[in-house]
Amino acid sequence: MTEALPIKNQHRKLSRIKILQRAIFITIGALLMATGLEIFLVPNHVIDGGVTGVSIMLSSITGIELGIFLFILNLPFVYLGYKQIGKTFAISTIYGIIVLSLFATLFHPVPAFTDDILLATIFGGMFLGVGVGLVIRNGGALDGTEILAIVINKKTPFSVGQIVMFINLFILSAAGFVFSWDRAMYSILAYVVAVKAIDIVVDGLEETKSVWIISDHARDIGDTINDRLGRGVTYLQGEGAFTGDDKMVIFCIINRLEESKLTTIVEDIDPSAFLAIADIAEVRGGRFKKRNIH
Template sequence: MVDDLSVKRKQHRRLSRVKILQRVIAITLGAFLMAVGLEIFLVPNQVIDGGVTGISIMLSHITGIKLGIFLFLLNLPFVYLGYKQFGKTFAISTIFGIIMLSIFATLLHPVEPFTEDILLATIFGGIFLGIGVGIVIRNGGALDGTEILSIVISKKVPFSVGEIVMFINLFILGSAGFVYTWDRAMYSILAYVIAAKAIDIVITGMEESKSVWIISDQANEIGTVITDRLGRGVTYLNGEGAYTGDRKKVIFCVITRLEESKLTTIVEEIDPSAFLAIADIAEVRGGRFKKKAIH
């Protein structure tokens, strides 16, 4: 019994070390990609991002001091807020990511920009930046303190975190018009939108999960076909109509975005009058969801 516990503890420690190493590699990669987006695309073309990063870019432009220094110094106060709000692991991951971002930004500063085409720089800079930030967020860290600050503010004012982030970023991005030119401010807004979309894709994944609810008199047949043709497990629930009092069998299952069209076709083929509701899911764990679809 003691030997079994000892083995399990060793396995647990080994898994913990592997997870820590994976997190370190992922955050380092994310910080590098963000630095590429900034120093190779956006900054040389006078395009900024939102949040603390945007403020750092403008201060670097005004003072001539390297961007990496401002990225490190301005984000430090938010690491403390993150520690208070989300705990030690988040704070350590965040400060490591910020340090790596500052180092990479400093190392990449002398590198010539890949393009002087403002539109290409805006698009690819936003993509690289968004992918980098998304990777870090997926691994429990952050590279910009704006979101952390917004969470703290949202507890004291009647606005959501998203609304506060948007307000702060619109103010920062608008300020680019005074520091640079107004066309650069508009390109900055475009870069911010592209980066935000890239972050969403990285966090949710290309195959975004969706929950499906189906109410049909042919529930058993639909459930069987979903299992056979999509390879997805289904759950049957007993439902009752509030108005009619009729008892119905309800199907619940989870699919990917790419499987949505196929599932809709299956339901329409078997029962065109079936009630079908599909909604986005932020995260799915456990069960047989990762099983590949059967064609």
């Protein structure tokens, strides 16, 4: 008992450090996205996709600051994320959206860095994409469209990427009616640049990832993944080539928004566990669709 307390306290301390680290990166991500929006895209009447794009157009039409629409329109999707993905994701997302809204409001009076529409589109898309990528890597989101796409994906044969692209096709086209058709085309360019930037930061836009875990606490980790993520796991029997010891291996499939939470689960239960995560191009058959967690 006397040896367990320092280890428990150490784990608690590491957990606080990780929470602080996650908050810092989400703050930086929101700052970068606000910079891309208010310093580059919005002053030049170029929009992004998703809820952000709708917010920009509503802000332009009504004269109300962008930050207010970013906060209000994303709230329903945060609740949806809480119900479908989990509490940690919802907290990270609501924090990111609040910080994004504050920075967007703060930067609103700042003049645009450039009046060159092409430079504004490219650099705005880069800032926005890197910011969103940082937030996704740390277990959150800054736009509700992807959360909605994940929910729709559970009930349709379409991938998350296809659903997001379909939704954004209408949103980006609407920019032609609100601003002008050349601005709509620049908006599509900004969206493409942002997606490529996210691709670099997140290391892939694949919706699914395979996970391999080797641990002496495999049952505890597997049960927790099942309970907290709603993902089924498969236990495999393995043998260490060097030691000859029997090992239990966990295999499961997750989506990229769940990666941060799964990593936290494994580190909390067994910090010395072997964890390998790889991108998957396609998943078919089986029971990949997660069950709902009440």
